[in-house]
Amino acid sequence: MNSRKTRLILAVAVAAAIFGYKALNPKPGTAGEPATASDSAAGPVAPVQPVMLGQIAFTSCSLSSPMAKESLEAMCATYAVPEDRAKPEGRKIALNIAWLQATGKGERMPDPVFFLAGGPGQSAVETFPGLDPVFKEVRKQRDVILVDQRGTGKSNLLSCKAPDGGDDAFDPSPEAMQAQATTCAAELSKKADLRHYTTTDAIADLDAVRRAIGAEQVNLVGVSYGTRVAQQYAMRHPAATRSIVLDSPVPNALGLGNIFARNLDDALALQFALCSKDPACKDKLGDPRAELDVLLTTLRANPVQLQYRDASSGEMKQGTLRAETVAGLVRMYAYMPLASGLLPKLIHEANAGRYENLMALSKMMSGDMQDAMAMGMQLSVICSEDANSMVVREEDANTVLGNLMPSGMAAMCKAWPKGAVPADFNQPLATKVPALVLAGEFDPVTPPRYGEEIVKSLANGRLFVLRGQGHSVIGAGCMPKLFTQFIEKADAKALDGKCLDTLAYPSPFISFNGAQP
Structure with a gap:
């Protein structure tokens, strides 16, 4: 691995997968690609007829991922929003959207599920196929809407390709990190105003999509960084939020620079x-x-x-x-x-x-x-929202990571354009909106105490801590069944979580063949 790539991955992607990482990136050129006729088909192809959902015209497409056995048939579209809402006639961002229609033959509920990906920097459209089995029962009655957050996936992707270099030139110093960020920002600024790729901007995009498809209310399912998006949306648009699921969450009140x-x-x-x-x-x-x-x-x-x-x-x-x-x-x-x-x-x-x-x-x-991970989008989020908490602490010096992450990120953020953050951005989410909060006992980035803090101000919230689990736990054990029940009834306190008691601790490997019998 070359030196500059190492800097980016260790100081930003490893660090600011801030809320987590799962290797759910798609095969190149597959997620959200329009469905096409077989190469062996002969004759003219009829024009594809769009299907309207509210004001947005969708056409058929396929979503795939290395983490999914089969591709998902979906409907895909783009929806233009202003990059800077203070300048509505200025540059537009074409948000990449996928619509997974309800699969059941019964009643289709009017409140769709919006899945919010982690990172910051992951694409919802590209990430979801690996999680689709978790949503199998939910999808019988409800549509699932996937919106690539601005700066990710196909929504004006902000990603700098690391230049080649040799391992011998490795330089983790703050000066080298800042120089790398300066180069990246200069390149991306040719196609984006990097100040307008924050969580707050994304919230406005989500609500614009909600209104455009004609949904009065939505159910938000956020994983990792997506839990920040979900909490901010529920804070700004409580009447439009039917329920929220926060898997591996971070509290609004927490600055993430040195956690x-x-x-x-x-x-x-x-x-x-x-x-x-x-x-x-x-x-x-x-x-x-x-x-x-x-x-x-x-x-x-x-x-x-x-x-x-x-x-x-x-x-x-x-x-x-x-x-x-x-x-x-x-x-x-x-x-x-x-x-x-x-x-x-x-x-x-x-x-x-x-x-x-x-x-x-x-x-x-x-x-x-x-x-x-879209590292440019990642930096736009964390440098705007968490830069003040990126401080070196003496008590972290002898840890595995030491102070590499906060010092590296602080250096990079010195060179990165920063967006505006609302004055109440770090206020705890206090709402009566039903909330299901999930945490893994062994989570190395969003530990259970974060979930405990969040539910204190959620009148209709409930926390489940899953034994022996790490980061992103919605698919563990019987959790998909409980998740389905929550979306159906929007009542977390009524859930019977005894089935989670069957979760077992993983066994350590004694050899490369596995644990001892």
């Missing part, structure tokens, strides 16, 4: 304890946290140059394994406790001089990260 290091260490303590409490794992792999500290200390002093096999191509390549690379990989694996069960084995192997697996996995995940 990463402590939250990750807390989650790793819980996850690594699964090995420390398992006699066979502890005997073979030792204390995972102590081993990780040894590995990071070793690599900070002497980064390792090595050969590894590329996980995508199978080719042998040369690379340099650094402490920052390992820290980023550990953080990404911590999002998914089932996968993080492999970390103690990987770390133990590396301390024995076998670094190849760590290197290959870090390269694979960093490539997925760059493809899945």
Whole structure:
């Protein structure tokens, strides 16, 4: 991985996947592509007749993702909104929208579900196919609307391609980060006013789409960063909000600049304890946290140059394994406790001089990260909304991540244009709108205490903490069934969550073949 790409991924994408990352990026050129006739079809093709939903004309399309077994048949459209609402006659953004029609033969309810993707920087249209099974029962009665947030997907994507460079030129200094952001901002400013790609701008877009399709009320389902969008929408448009689902949420009141290091260490303590409490794992792999500290200390002093096999191509390549690379990989694996069960084995192997697996996995995940996140949009959001909280803290110095993230982001935000934020942006959401709040016990970025804080001001809200789960939990165990019941009745307090008691803790890997039988 080249040096500039490393800076972007570690200081922004790994950091400001602020609310989370799942490798749900689509196969290039597939999500939202119009449905086409087979190549073997002969004769003229009849003009595609649009289907109107309110004021918007939709045509058939297919949505696909590596995380979905099959493509989804949908209806796709664009809807133009002003980039700067203070200048309605100025530049327009063509919002990319997908409409998944209700599948049941019975009554179609008038309040659709709006799915709000994470990041910030993920595309709702591209992310949703992997989550469609969770919505199977909900979709029998309700349409699902996917709007690529401005700056993501096909809604004027704000993404800078990292230039080539060598590993030996790696420079994580704030000065290098700021220079990279300056270059990125200059390039993107040719097609966008970067001040107008904030959460507040996105809220106005969502409500414009709601009104255009003729829906009096909507149900909001936000995952990760999408929970910030959902809370802000419900705050600004309570009458238009029938219900909200907040999966892996962050409170409105929280500045996110320096939450990463402590939250990750807390989650790793819980996850690594699964090995420390398992006699066979502890005997073979030792204390995972102590081993990780040894590995990071070793690599900070002497980064390792090595050969590894590329996980995508199978080719042998040369690379340099650094402490920052390992820290980023550990953080990404911590999002998914089932996968993080492999970390103690990987770390133990590396301390024995076998670094190849760590290197290959870090390269694979960093490539997925760059493809899945629109980094320019990400910076427009976090630099406008969270820059003041990006401070270096002495108590974070000895954590896995240290202060790399807040220092790197603060440097990049010095070069990034910032948008306006409402004076009450950080007020807690206080509403009677029914709310289902979900958190994973082992979440390394939005821990359960965030959900506990949020529900304090939600008169009709309820929190479920899912045992042994990480980030993005709506698909875990019986949660899809409870989610369906909530959307049907809009009553979280009536849900019987006993079925979640069957969730089990993941077993740590003793070897690369898995946990001990």
